[in-house]
Amino acid sequence: MSNPWQISSRLRVAVLRAFGAEIGPGVTFRPRTRVKFPWKLHIGAGCWIGEGVWFHNQDDVYIGANAVVSQECFITTGSHRARSDMGLITSPVYIDDGAWVTSRCMVLGGAHIGQSAVVEPLTVVRGDIPPNAVYGRVPGPSVIRERFRGNDVL
Template sequence: MSDIPVIDLSKAPGERAAWDQPAWKVYLWAVCELIFVTNAWQISSGLRIRVLRAFGAEIGNGVIFRPRTRVKFPWKLHIGNRSWIGEGVWFHNQDHIYIGHDVVISQETFLTTGSHAHRRDMALITRPIYIGAGAWITSRCVILGGARIGQGALVRPLSLIEGTDVPGGQVWGGNPAVHVADRFTGVA
Protein backbone atom coordinates (compact mmCIF):
# COMPACT_ATOMS: atom_id res chain seq x y z
CA MET A 1 0.00 0.00 0.00
CA SER A 2 1.34 3.41 -0.93
CA ASP A 3 1.64 6.29 1.53
CA ILE A 4 0.82 8.75 -1.23
CA PRO A 5 -2.65 10.21 -0.63
CA VAL A 6 -5.44 10.23 -3.22
CA ILE A 7 -8.02 13.00 -3.17
CA ASP A 8 -11.59 11.68 -3.26
CA LEU A 9 -12.99 13.71 -6.18
CA SER A 10 -16.58 12.91 -5.19
CA LYS A 11 -16.01 15.25 -2.22
CA ALA A 12 -14.32 18.03 -4.21
CA PRO A 13 -16.11 21.39 -4.25
CA GLY A 14 -18.44 21.67 -7.25
CA GLU A 15 -17.65 23.08 -10.67
CA ARG A 16 -20.28 25.80 -10.25
CA ALA A 17 -18.07 27.74 -7.84
CA ALA A 18 -17.21 30.30 -10.55
CA TRP A 19 -20.65 30.66 -12.14
CA ASP A 20 -21.77 33.78 -10.23
CA GLN A 21 -24.85 33.89 -12.51
CA PRO A 22 -28.12 31.93 -12.46
CA ALA A 23 -28.00 28.47 -14.04
CA TRP A 24 -30.48 29.47 -16.79
CA LYS A 25 -28.10 32.22 -17.95
CA VAL A 26 -25.07 29.90 -18.00
CA TYR A 27 -27.00 27.29 -20.01
CA LEU A 28 -28.46 29.87 -22.39
CA TRP A 29 -24.96 31.24 -22.95
CA ALA A 30 -23.70 27.72 -23.78
CA VAL A 31 -26.28 27.46 -26.58
CA CYS A 32 -25.56 30.96 -27.92
CA GLU A 33 -21.80 30.37 -27.76
CA LEU A 34 -22.16 27.20 -29.82
CA ILE A 35 -24.34 28.87 -32.47
CA PHE A 36 -22.70 32.28 -32.77
CA VAL A 37 -19.17 32.22 -31.33
CA THR A 38 -17.61 28.74 -31.48
CA ASN A 39 -19.26 28.07 -34.84
CA ALA A 40 -16.60 27.65 -37.57
CA TRP A 41 -18.71 29.39 -40.20
CA GLN A 42 -17.29 32.72 -41.27
CA ILE A 43 -20.23 34.67 -39.92
CA SER A 44 -19.79 38.30 -39.01
CA SER A 45 -17.31 39.27 -36.31
CA GLY A 46 -19.81 42.01 -35.44
CA LEU A 47 -22.54 39.43 -34.79
CA ARG A 48 -20.23 37.45 -32.47
CA ILE A 49 -19.43 40.63 -30.58
CA ARG A 50 -23.10 41.63 -30.27
CA VAL A 51 -23.95 38.22 -28.78
CA LEU A 52 -21.01 38.43 -26.36
CA ARG A 53 -22.05 41.94 -25.30
CA ALA A 54 -25.64 40.75 -24.80
CA PHE A 55 -24.27 38.39 -22.15
CA GLY A 56 -22.20 41.07 -20.43
CA ALA A 57 -18.84 41.09 -22.20
CA GLU A 58 -17.20 44.50 -22.35
CA ILE A 59 -15.78 44.75 -25.86
CA GLY A 60 -14.49 47.98 -27.36
CA ASN A 61 -14.97 49.41 -30.84
CA GLY A 62 -13.23 47.98 -33.89
CA VAL A 63 -12.52 44.58 -32.31
CA ILE A 64 -12.15 41.60 -34.66
CA PHE A 65 -13.37 38.31 -33.18
CA ARG A 66 -12.64 35.36 -35.48
CA PRO A 67 -14.58 32.04 -35.64
CA ARG A 68 -14.07 28.92 -33.52
CA THR A 69 -13.43 30.95 -30.37
CA ARG A 70 -14.69 29.91 -26.94
CA VAL A 71 -15.66 32.07 -23.99
CA LYS A 72 -16.54 30.38 -20.70
CA PHE A 73 -18.24 33.38 -19.09
CA PRO A 74 -18.68 36.49 -21.27
CA TRP A 75 -19.57 38.62 -18.25
CA LYS A 76 -15.92 38.17 -17.14
CA LEU A 77 -14.34 39.26 -20.45
CA HIS A 78 -13.05 42.80 -21.07
CA ILE A 79 -11.45 43.72 -24.41
CA GLY A 80 -10.24 47.20 -25.44
CA ASN A 81 -10.68 48.96 -28.78
CA ARG A 82 -9.23 47.62 -32.04
CA SER A 83 -8.00 44.31 -30.59
CA TRP A 84 -7.84 41.17 -32.72
CA ILE A 85 -8.91 37.77 -31.38
CA GLY A 86 -7.65 34.96 -33.63
CA GLU A 87 -9.41 31.84 -34.74
CA GLY A 88 -9.67 29.13 -32.10
CA VAL A 89 -8.73 31.31 -29.10
CA TRP A 90 -10.19 29.89 -25.88
CA PHE A 91 -11.00 32.18 -22.96
CA HIS A 92 -11.53 29.73 -20.09
CA ASN A 93 -12.31 32.68 -17.85
CA GLN A 94 -13.62 31.51 -14.52
CA ASP A 95 -12.18 34.82 -13.30
CA HIS A 96 -11.87 38.09 -15.23
CA ILE A 97 -9.64 38.54 -18.27
CA TYR A 98 -8.69 42.14 -19.05
CA ILE A 99 -7.27 42.85 -22.51
CA GLY A 100 -6.09 46.36 -23.40
CA HIS A 101 -6.58 48.19 -26.67
CA ASP A 102 -4.75 47.18 -29.88
CA VAL A 103 -3.89 43.71 -28.54
CA VAL A 104 -3.47 40.68 -30.80
CA ILE A 105 -4.23 37.22 -29.44
CA SER A 106 -3.35 34.77 -32.20
CA GLN A 107 -4.77 31.42 -33.26
CA GLU A 108 -5.38 28.58 -30.82
CA THR A 109 -4.13 30.46 -27.74
CA PHE A 110 -5.59 29.21 -24.45
CA LEU A 111 -6.13 31.64 -21.55
CA THR A 112 -7.31 30.08 -18.30
CA THR A 113 -7.91 31.80 -14.99
CA GLY A 114 -8.70 28.64 -13.04
CA SER A 115 -6.73 25.92 -11.33
CA HIS A 116 -7.27 23.62 -8.36
CA ALA A 117 -6.08 23.23 -4.77
CA HIS A 118 -4.23 20.06 -5.77
CA ARG A 119 -2.71 19.42 -2.33
CA ARG A 120 -5.98 19.79 -0.43
CA ASP A 121 -9.39 19.05 -1.94
CA MET A 122 -9.22 20.10 -5.63
CA ALA A 123 -11.30 23.21 -4.88
CA LEU A 124 -11.35 25.80 -7.66
CA ILE A 125 -8.77 28.60 -7.37
CA THR A 126 -9.04 31.54 -9.75
CA ARG A 127 -6.87 34.55 -10.57
CA PRO A 128 -7.48 37.18 -13.26
CA ILE A 129 -5.31 37.76 -16.33
CA TYR A 130 -4.20 41.24 -17.47
CA ILE A 131 -2.85 41.94 -20.96
CA GLY A 132 -1.57 45.46 -21.61
CA ALA A 133 -2.25 47.66 -24.63
CA GLY A 134 -0.40 46.75 -27.80
CA ALA A 135 0.71 43.30 -26.62
CA TRP A 136 0.87 40.39 -29.05
CA ILE A 137 0.23 36.86 -27.78
CA THR A 138 1.25 34.75 -30.78
CA SER A 139 -0.27 31.41 -31.78
CA ARG A 140 -0.83 28.44 -29.50
CA CYS A 141 0.33 30.06 -26.27
CA VAL A 142 -0.98 29.14 -22.83
CA ILE A 143 -1.61 32.03 -20.42
CA LEU A 144 -2.40 31.02 -16.83
CA GLY A 145 -4.29 32.91 -14.14
CA GLY A 146 -2.33 35.61 -12.40
CA ALA A 147 -0.37 36.54 -15.54
CA ARG A 148 0.27 40.21 -16.26
CA ILE A 149 1.58 40.90 -19.73
CA GLY A 150 2.87 44.44 -20.10
CA GLN A 151 2.18 47.06 -22.72
CA GLY A 152 3.71 46.22 -26.09
CA ALA A 153 5.08 42.85 -24.90
CA LEU A 154 5.25 39.88 -27.29
CA VAL A 155 4.87 36.22 -26.33
CA ARG A 156 6.37 33.80 -28.88
CA PRO A 157 4.43 30.83 -30.31
CA LEU A 158 3.87 27.78 -28.08
CA SER A 159 4.95 29.63 -24.93
CA LEU A 160 3.63 29.14 -21.40
CA ILE A 161 3.13 32.17 -19.17
CA GLU A 162 2.69 30.76 -15.65
CA GLY A 163 0.98 33.54 -13.76
CA THR A 164 4.06 35.77 -13.90
CA ASP A 165 4.69 39.36 -14.95
CA VAL A 166 5.97 39.96 -18.48
CA PRO A 167 7.37 43.51 -18.53
CA GLY A 168 6.24 45.90 -21.24
CA GLY A 169 8.17 45.96 -24.50
CA GLN A 170 9.83 42.59 -23.93
CA VAL A 171 9.70 39.38 -25.99
CA TRP A 172 9.22 36.21 -23.97
CA GLY A 173 9.24 32.62 -25.19
CA GLY A 174 9.51 29.01 -24.10
CA ASN A 175 7.98 26.65 -21.58
CA PRO A 176 8.11 28.17 -19.06
CA ALA A 177 8.59 31.46 -20.88
CA VAL A 178 11.66 33.59 -20.24
CA HIS A 179 12.85 36.96 -21.54
CA VAL A 180 14.53 36.49 -24.94
CA ALA A 181 14.73 40.01 -26.40
CA ASP A 182 13.34 43.50 -26.36
CA ARG A 183 10.53 43.90 -28.87
CA PHE A 184 11.20 47.31 -30.32
CA THR A 185 14.98 47.62 -30.01
CA GLY A 186 15.98 44.06 -30.89
CA VAL A 187 18.36 43.94 -27.93
CA ALA A 188 18.50 40.55 -26.23
Protein backbone atom coordinates in the same frame (compact mmCIF):
# COMPACT_ATOMS: atom_id res chain seq x y z
CA MET B 1 -13.87 19.90 -40.27
CA SER B 2 -14.53 23.62 -39.84
CA ASN B 3 -17.89 25.22 -40.36
CA PRO B 4 -17.96 26.70 -43.89
CA TRP B 5 -20.56 29.25 -42.73
CA GLN B 6 -18.42 31.86 -41.00
CA ILE B 7 -20.47 33.94 -38.58
CA SER B 8 -19.44 37.58 -38.81
CA SER B 9 -17.19 39.10 -36.19
CA ARG B 10 -19.77 41.84 -35.58
CA LEU B 11 -22.41 39.25 -34.69
CA ARG B 12 -20.04 37.43 -32.31
CA VAL B 13 -19.17 40.71 -30.59
CA ALA B 14 -22.86 41.68 -30.35
CA VAL B 15 -23.77 38.35 -28.73
CA LEU B 16 -20.88 38.56 -26.26
CA ARG B 17 -21.90 42.12 -25.33
CA ALA B 18 -25.50 40.96 -24.86
CA PHE B 19 -24.19 38.47 -22.29
CA GLY B 20 -22.19 41.11 -20.43
CA ALA B 21 -18.78 41.25 -22.13
CA GLU B 22 -17.13 44.67 -22.29
CA ILE B 23 -15.72 44.92 -25.82
CA GLY B 24 -14.39 48.13 -27.32
CA PRO B 25 -14.99 49.33 -30.89
CA GLY B 26 -13.12 47.80 -33.79
CA VAL B 27 -12.51 44.41 -32.16
CA THR B 28 -12.30 41.42 -34.51
CA PHE B 29 -13.28 37.94 -33.30
CA ARG B 30 -12.31 35.17 -35.70
CA PRO B 31 -14.32 31.90 -35.88
CA ARG B 32 -14.29 29.14 -33.28
CA THR B 33 -13.60 31.40 -30.29
CA ARG B 34 -14.96 30.15 -26.97
CA VAL B 35 -15.79 32.25 -23.91
CA LYS B 36 -16.83 30.55 -20.67
CA PHE B 37 -18.22 33.61 -18.85
CA PRO B 38 -18.78 36.63 -21.17
CA TRP B 39 -19.44 38.98 -18.22
CA LYS B 40 -15.83 38.38 -17.08
CA LEU B 41 -14.31 39.40 -20.42
CA HIS B 42 -12.99 42.97 -20.93
CA ILE B 43 -11.40 43.84 -24.30
CA GLY B 44 -10.16 47.27 -25.38
CA ALA B 45 -10.59 48.92 -28.78
CA GLY B 46 -8.94 47.65 -31.93
CA CYS B 47 -8.03 44.15 -30.70
CA TRP B 48 -7.71 41.01 -32.80
CA ILE B 49 -8.83 37.69 -31.33
CA GLY B 50 -7.66 34.85 -33.56
CA GLU B 51 -9.38 31.69 -34.68
CA GLY B 52 -9.88 29.04 -32.03
CA VAL B 53 -8.97 31.18 -29.01
CA TRP B 54 -10.45 29.79 -25.80
CA PHE B 55 -11.18 32.07 -22.85
CA HIS B 56 -11.69 29.68 -19.93
CA ASN B 57 -12.33 32.71 -17.75
CA GLN B 58 -13.58 31.73 -14.34
CA ASP B 59 -12.12 35.06 -13.23
CA ASP B 60 -11.77 38.32 -15.18
CA VAL B 61 -9.64 38.63 -18.33
CA TYR B 62 -8.56 42.18 -19.20
CA ILE B 63 -7.12 42.86 -22.66
CA GLY B 64 -5.92 46.38 -23.45
CA ALA B 65 -6.39 48.30 -26.68
CA ASN B 66 -4.76 47.16 -29.93
CA ALA B 67 -3.65 43.83 -28.48
CA VAL B 68 -3.59 40.56 -30.41
CA VAL B 69 -4.37 37.07 -29.15
CA SER B 70 -3.47 34.75 -32.02
CA GLN B 71 -5.04 31.49 -33.12
CA GLU B 72 -5.48 28.51 -30.81
CA CYS B 73 -4.42 30.33 -27.61
CA PHE B 74 -5.84 29.11 -24.31
CA ILE B 75 -6.37 31.70 -21.58
CA THR B 76 -7.42 30.21 -18.26
CA THR B 77 -7.97 31.97 -14.96
CA GLY B 78 -8.71 28.88 -12.88
CA SER B 79 -6.77 26.00 -11.40
CA HIS B 80 -7.07 23.61 -8.48
CA ARG B 81 -5.24 23.21 -5.20
CA ALA B 82 -2.65 20.49 -5.38
CA ARG B 83 -4.19 18.82 -2.36
CA SER B 84 -6.77 16.09 -2.28
CA ASP B 85 -9.68 18.56 -1.92
CA MET B 86 -9.02 19.98 -5.44
CA GLY B 87 -10.51 23.34 -4.43
CA LEU B 88 -10.86 25.87 -7.24
CA ILE B 89 -8.41 28.79 -7.26
CA THR B 90 -8.96 31.71 -9.64
CA SER B 91 -6.90 34.75 -10.52
CA PRO B 92 -7.41 37.37 -13.26
CA VAL B 93 -5.29 37.71 -16.41
CA TYR B 94 -4.06 41.07 -17.73
CA ILE B 95 -2.83 41.61 -21.29
CA ASP B 96 -1.82 45.25 -21.70
CA ASP B 97 -2.16 47.63 -24.67
CA GLY B 98 -0.33 46.58 -27.82
CA ALA B 99 0.74 43.16 -26.50
CA TRP B 100 0.80 40.19 -28.86
CA VAL B 101 0.20 36.65 -27.64
CA THR B 102 1.20 34.57 -30.65
CA SER B 103 -0.27 31.24 -31.72
CA ARG B 104 -0.96 28.31 -29.41
CA CYS B 105 0.17 29.96 -26.19
CA MET B 106 -1.30 29.13 -22.79
CA VAL B 107 -1.83 32.06 -20.42
CA LEU B 108 -2.46 31.04 -16.82
CA GLY B 109 -4.34 32.84 -14.05
CA GLY B 110 -2.37 35.63 -12.44
CA ALA B 111 -0.38 36.38 -15.61
CA HIS B 112 0.28 39.98 -16.55
CA ILE B 113 1.66 40.62 -20.04
CA GLY B 114 3.11 44.13 -20.24
CA GLN B 115 2.45 46.81 -22.83
CA SER B 116 3.81 45.97 -26.31
CA ALA B 117 5.27 42.65 -25.13
CA VAL B 118 5.32 39.67 -27.50
CA VAL B 119 4.88 36.07 -26.38
CA GLU B 120 6.46 33.58 -28.78
CA PRO B 121 4.42 30.61 -30.09
CA LEU B 122 3.75 27.61 -27.83
CA THR B 123 4.80 29.45 -24.66
CA VAL B 124 3.16 28.95 -21.27
CA VAL B 125 2.79 32.28 -19.47
CA ARG B 126 2.58 32.55 -15.71
CA GLY B 127 3.50 35.62 -13.67
CA ASP B 128 4.64 38.95 -15.07
CA ILE B 129 6.16 39.75 -18.45
CA PRO B 130 7.63 43.25 -18.55
CA PRO B 131 6.52 45.84 -21.10
CA ASN B 132 8.26 45.75 -24.47
CA ALA B 133 9.71 42.26 -23.88
CA VAL B 134 9.87 39.35 -26.28
CA TYR B 135 9.10 36.35 -24.09
CA GLY B 136 9.69 32.79 -25.19
CA ARG B 137 10.20 29.23 -24.15
CA VAL B 138 13.75 28.53 -25.32
CA PRO B 139 15.86 27.72 -23.33
CA GLY B 140 13.01 28.08 -20.83
CA PRO B 141 10.30 30.70 -20.47
CA SER B 142 12.22 33.94 -20.14
CA VAL B 143 12.66 37.40 -21.58
CA ILE B 144 14.72 36.98 -24.75
CA ARG B 145 15.20 40.63 -25.74
CA GLU B 146 13.43 43.97 -25.92
CA ARG B 147 10.82 44.32 -28.64
CA PHE B 148 11.53 47.98 -29.48
CA ARG B 149 14.74 49.95 -29.15
CA GLY B 150 14.04 53.64 -29.34
CA ASN B 151 12.13 54.21 -32.58
CA ASP B 152 13.32 50.96 -34.18
CA VAL B 153 11.00 48.02 -34.62
CA LEU B 154 12.70 44.66 -34.12
